[in-house]
Amino acid sequence: xxxxxxxxxxxxxxxxxxxxxxxxxxxxxxxxxxxxxxxxxxxxxxxxxxxxxxxxxxxxxxxxxxxxxxxxxxx
Ligand SMILES: [Zn+2]
Numbered sequence: 001x002x003x004x005x006x007x008x009x010x011x012x013x014x015x016x017x018x019x020x021x022x023x024x025x026x027x028x029x030x031x032x033x034x035x036x037x038x039x040x041x042x043x044x045x046x047x048x049x050x051x052x053x054x055x056x057x058x059x060x061x062x063x064x065x066x067x068x069x070x071x072x073x074x075x
Pocket of ligand 1: 007009010047048049050
């Protein structure tokens with residue numbers, strides 16, 4: 001399980017079940033296990049601090065690599 005955090009203010013955003021060892025390029029919505037904070041304006045996902053975290057593509061979020069960091073383990 002990974003905790004996705006804002007790279008700017010380190011706020012917890014969501015808990016994600018990652019499959020595979022690759023980079024986190026997308027977060028599939030059905031594998032987001034808990035949401036701590038999401039501010040969605042149109043198709044963009046923002047942190048509370050205003051940083052853009054991801055783009056909503058429908059079934060998944062396309063992650064902005066500079067916008068987030070993560071902690072935890074990849075299963
Ligand atoms: Zn932030």
